[in-house]
Amino acid sequence: MTSSGFSVEAARAAIPQLKVQVRGKGLVYLDSGATTLKPQSVIERVSRYYLNENSNVHRGAHYLAEAGTYAYESARQIVADFVGATTKEEIVFTRGTTESLNLVASALSDSGRLKGKQIIVSEMEHHSNIVPWQLAANRSGATLVAVRIDDRGEIDRGHLRELLGKQTAVVALTACSNVLGTIVPVKEIAADVHAAGSLLVVDAAQSVTAERVDVKSWDADFVAFSGHKVFAPFGIGVLWAKKGILEELPPYQGGGSMIHQVTFENTTWADVPQKFEAGTPNVGGALGLGEAISWFQAQNPDLAMAHAKSLAEKARQELSAIEGVTVYGAPMKRTSIVAFNLNGVHASDVATVLDQQGIAVRAGHMCCQPLMVRLGTKAIVRASFSIYNTAAEVESLLVGVRKAKEMLN
Ligand code: PLP
Numbered sequence: 001m002t003s004s005g006f007s008v009e010a011a012r013a014a015i016p017q018l019k020v021q022v023r024g025k026g027l028v029y030l031d032s033g034a035t036t037l038k039p040q041s042v043i044e045r046v047s048r049y050y051l052n053e054n055s056n057v058h059r060g061a062h063y064l065a066e067a068g069t070y071a072y073e074s075a076r077q078i079v080a081d082f083v084g085a086t087t088k089e090e091i092v093f094t095r096g097t098t099e100s101l102n103l104v105a106s107a108l109s110d111s112g113r114l115k116g117k118q119i120i121v122s123e124m125e126h127h128s129n130i131v132p133w134q135l136a137a138n139r140s141g142a143t144l145v146a147v148r149i150d151d152r153g154e155i156d157r158g159h160l161r162e163l164l165g166k167q168t169a170v171v172a173l174t175a176c177s178n179v180l181g182t183i184v185p186v187k188e189i190a191a192d193v194h195a196a197g198s199l200l201v202v203d204a205a206q207s208v209t210a211e212r213v214d215v216k217s218w219d220a221d222f223v224a225f226s227g228h229k230v231f232a233p234f235g236i237g238v239l240w241a242k243k244g245i246l247e248e249l250p251p252y253q254g255g256g257s258m259i260h261q262v263t264f265e266n267t268t269w270a271d272v273p274q275k276f277e278a279g280t281p282n283v284g285g286a287l288g289l290g291e292a293i294s295w296f297q298a299q300n301p302d303l304a305m306a307h308a309k310s311l312a313e314k315a316r317q318e319l320s321a322i323e324g325v326t327v328y329g330a331p332m333k334r335t336s337i338v339a340f341n342l343n344g345v346h347a348s349d350v351a352t353v354l355d356q357q358g359i360a361v362r363a364g365h366m367c368c369q370p371l372m373v374r375l376g377t378k379a380i381v382r383a384s385f386s387i388y389n390t391a392a393e394v395e396s397l398l399v400g401v402r403k404a405k406e407m408l409n
Contacts, residue, residue, distance in 0.1 A: 005300045005303055006299060006300045006303035006304050006307060006387075008307060008387070008388065008389075008390055010299075011299055011304065011387050011388045012388045012390075014039040014040055014041065014295065014388075015037045015038070015039055015040070015388050016038075016040050016043070017029070017037045017038065018037065018388065021358075022355070022358035022360075023356065023358060025357065025358030026358060027358055027360065028357075028358055028359040028360065028393045028396045028397070029360050029386075029388075029389070030359060030360060030361050030383040030384060030385060030389065030393065030397060031360045031361055031362050031382075031384060032209070032229075032336075032384045032385065032386035032389075033178055033206060033229075033337050033362065033382060033384030034362050034384070035228045035229060035234070036209065036228065036229055036230065036231045036386055037231070037386070037388065038231055038232070038233065038288075038292070039231055039291075039292065039295045041291055041295055042231060042232060042233065042288050042291045042292045042295065043288075045287050045288055045290075045291035046233055046284045046285070046287060046288040048287075049068070049071065049283060049284045049287045050284060052067070053067040053068045053071055054068070055067065055068035055069075055283075056068070056280055056283075057069040057072045057073075057281065057283055058072075058257055058274070059256075059257070068283055071283075071287050071290075072281070072283050072286050072287065073088070074290065075286040075287050075289060075290030076088045076091050076093065076273075076286070076290075078289075078290040078293050078294060079091050079238055079289065079290065079293065082213070082293045082297070083213050083214070083215050083223065083238075083240055084213070084214040084215050084216050084217070085215055085240055086216070086242075086243070087243060089243050089246075089271070089272055089273055090215075090240055090241060090242060090243055090246070090273070091238060091239075091240055091273060092238070092239040092240075092241070092246070092272075092273040092276045092277060093236060093237070093238065093273070093277060093281055093282070093286050094224075094236075094237045094238065094239050094276075095235055095236070095237055095282070096226035096227070096228070096234075096235070096236070096237035097126075097128055097203060097204075097205040097224045097225055097226040097229075097237055098128040098132075098226075098237075099237060100222075100224030100225070100237055100238065100239035101128055101129055101132045101172070101201070101203060101224050102128075102132040102135075102252075103239055103252040103276060104132075104201055104222045104224070104239065104241075105132035105133050105135065105136040105172075106132070106135075106136060106252050107249040107250055107251070107252050107276075108136065108169070108170060108199070108249070109136035109139050109140045109142075110249075110250045111248070111249055111250055112140075113169050113170075113199075114136055114137065114140040114142040114169050114170070115140045115141055115142070116140075116141050116142065117140075117142045117143075117167055117168065117169035117170075118142065118143050118144075118145060118163070118165075118167045118168045118169065119133045119136070119137055119142050119143070119144050119145070119168075119169060119170045119171075119172065120144075120145055120146070120147055120160070120163055120164070120168060120170070120171045120172070120198075121133055121144065121145075121146055121147070121171075121172050121173065122146060122147045122148075122149060122155055122173050122174070123146050123147070123148055123149045123370055123371060123374050124149050124153065124155075124174065124177045124179065124180060124182065124368065124371045124374070125146075125172070125173070125174055125203070125368070125370070125371075126174065126178055126203065126205065126366075126367050126368055127367040127368070127369070128203070128205075128367065129172050129173075129174060129201075129203045130144075130370070133170070133172055142169065145163060146370065147159050147160045147163055147171075147173075149182075149371075149374065152329060152330045152331050152332070153177060153180035153181075153182045153328070153329030153330065153331045154182060154184075154331050154332065155173065155182075155184055155189065157188075157189070157192070160189070160192060161192055164192060164193065164195075164196035164198065165196060166196070166197065168193075168196055168197075168198040169198060169199065170198060170199045170200075170201060171189070171193045171198055171199070171200050171201070172200075172201040172202075172203070173186075173189065173200070173201070173202060173203065174202075174203040174205070174206070175202050175203065175204045175206070175207040175211075175213075175218075175223075176204070176205075176206035176207040176210050176211070176335050177206070177329070177331075177337075177371075178205065178206050178337065178366055178367075178368065178382075179328065179329070179337070179339045179366050179368050179371055179375075179380065179382065180328060180329030180331060180334070180337070180339060180371075181312065181329065181331065181334040181335045181336070181337035181338065181339075182329065182331035182333070182334055183207075183210060183211060183331070183333040183334060183335055185333075186200075186202055186218045186220060187217060187218055187219060190218060190219040190220050191219070194219070199221040199222070200219075200220040200221050200222075201220070201221065201222040201223075201224070202218065202220040202222065202223045202224070203224055203225075204223050204224060204225040205224070205225050205226050205229055206229065206335065206337070207225070207335075208225045208229060208230045209229065209230055209231075209296070209305065209308075209386065209387070210305060210309075210335035210336065211305065211335070212301065212302070213225075215240050221241060221242070221245060222239065222240065222241045222245075223238075223239070223240040223241075224237070224238065224239050224240075225237060225238050226238075227285060227288065227289040227292065230289075230292055230293065230296060231292035231293075231295060231296055232285070232288045232289035232291075232292035232293070233284070233285045233288040233289070233292075234285070235282050235285050236282050236285030236286055236288065236289050238289075239276070243272060246272040246273065246275070246276065247272055251269055251275050251276060251278070252276055252278075253278040253279070254267070254278055255278035255279045256278065256279055256280070257270065257274055257277060257278060257279065257280075257281075258270050258274055258275050258276065258277060258278040258279075296387075299387060304387035305336075305387065307387060308335075308336035308385045308386050308387050308389060309334075309335060309336045309385075311336065311385045311389050311390075311391065311393070311394050312334075312335070312336035312337060312338050312383075312384075312385045314391065314394050315338050315383055315385070315394045315397055315398070316338045318394070318398050319338060319340050319397075319398070319401065322398075322401060322402065322405065324342060324343045324344075324405060324409065325340055325341070325342055325343070325401065325405075326340060326341050326343055327339070327340045328340065328341075328375055328377075328380060329375075336384060336385040336386065337382060337383075337384045337385075338382070338383045338384075339366075339380040339381070339382050340380065340381055340383075340401075341377060341379075341380055341381060342381075342401070342404060342405055342408065342409070344409070345404070345405075345408045345409065346363075346379065347363035347364065347379035347380055347381045348363045348364070348379065349404070349408055350363060350381045350401070350404045350408070351363035351381055353400065353403060353404040353407055353408065354381075354397070354400045354401070354404065357396070357399075357400045357403070358396075359396055359397060359400045361381055361382060361383050361384075361397075362381070362382045362384070363379060363380070363381050363382070364379050364380075365378065365379055365380075366380065366382060383397055
């Protein structure tokens with residue numbers, strides 16, 4: 001434990017995947033932006049559910065069903081506390097950010113609120129915060145427009161104000177770019193969006209381990225994130241919205257659990273959040289998410305996140321100093337993500353050379369093709385740091401990039 005209360009050694013000791021050997025070398029995992037590693041306690045929590053509590057929730061009267069339901073609803077409460085929700089009824093469990101955003105886009109479209117209106121996204125959105133809106137726009141005769149980003153990688157707030165107007169139904173923005181690392185000033189933007197009478201949808205996929213997410217201070221209308229980017233299993237995610245908005249919106253999918261009463265003529269809906277959780281949910285995933293959040297909170301998140309950011313800053317500075325390396329974006333507030341290229345070399349080739357040295361990074365368009373156009377490249381290499389990374393791993397990256405430069409130039 002450091003004097004400041006965060007111990008990277010303790011965080012590392014909790015993560016079994018860090019023991020994986022890659023071609024005889026220790027794994028250097030710099031791909032937490034794609035998915036974080038999972039602590040042993042999370043894996044054990046999921047196993048314990050299947051071993052001792054396996055049941056379908058909300059529908060059985062027997063012991064296991066009660067235990068499973070209790071655990072599932074307790075996980076919802078953990079998520080609600082984590083994001084500062086007013087009640088756990090504001091938390092809808094989904095498959096992930098993508099499903100949460102599709103849910104909002106679809107329900108808003110079905111509610112008629114998008115008809116003939118404008119939807120604003122930004123130039124640096126992940127495809128999952130563009131395509132659902134395109135589908136919804138096509139269904140409802142709405143127009144999709146993109147607010148510009150500036151050369152630093154910040155939202156152009158002046159352009160956003162120009163675009164906003166009575167015609168704007170929704171603004172859907174990332175709170176943290178998965179390429180440039182930009183931390184977007186959600187609270188300030190929410191004020192502009194609400195002044196124009198529009199709704200603000202926030203993609204918090206990268207934010208949950210980058211800053212403290214507090215839905216009340218953000219004052220957004222919808223917030224989406226994925227469990228697997230916050231130390232939890234795949235296939236579980238969250239949509240937060242105020243209870244009143246969830247109550248107003250029509251359901252996203254139909255099926256068991258989301259109904260109050262069904263006849264052939266008509267169906268009435270269950271209360272929220274069940275209205276949006278049709279079918280058997282991913283109970284094990286939800287319990288894993290609850291455990292993951294508890295684990296993260298026990299690490300002293302403010303210090304842990306600052307640690308990850310300081311590693312990324314070091315990597316950013318040192319990479320920028322290597323001749324022939326381009327580092328993308330320089331937002332004022334940024335998280336633990338660094339996007340770069342070796343000039344004249346394809347990003348995948350750089351990633352392959354790094355992989356030979358046991359270093360896991362991501363290469364490609366990062367599901368942000370419009371942003372790649374804006375940056376004037378087809379692909380980038382992304383090193384993303386988390387709370388279990390070390391300064392020695394930054395050094396490994398730098399050695400790896402220098403080696404890639406020698407081999408590929
Ligand atoms: N939004 C951002 C900013 C992301 O980084 C990602 C995943 O990389 C997503 C959305 C989609 O998340 P998921 O694939 O977990 O639904």
